[in-house]
Amino acid sequence: MKKEENIIVDKSYKFSLRIIKLFRFVNKNKNEYVLSKQVLRSGTSVGALIQEAMHAESNADFIHKLSISLKEAYETQYWLRLLHDSDIINEKSSNSILKDCTEIIKILTSIINTSKSKIK
Secondary structure (H helix, E strand, O other), X not given: OOOOOOHHHHHHHHHHHHHHHHHHHHHHHHOOOHHHHHHHHXXXXXXXXXXXXXXXXXXXXXXXXHHHHHHHHHHHHHHHHHHHHOOOOOHHHHHHHHHHXXXXXXXXXXHHHHHHHHHO
């Protein structure tokens, strides 16, 4: 039996995989460990928090977990921009992964706003 598709769960998981690959690349090929570790932590936290939210104890808990995930996505965006602007990753790679991050931010914002409006 196929599990019901959840766009944000799927996108955040795939994003985490991209972040892990980016981390490996930057460590191996650029010998950069500090920024890459930061982006690894925040980038993989996005999906982990979304997964937690899927099993929230209440609507408020759901919104809270997604809000933390949103903060992590914004932090990830920051580290990705630093990696690009410091010439550690190229423009093409940067644009591609930043596009995914921005899409996740938009989806999370929409889900949070919709969930908040349903509570009121």
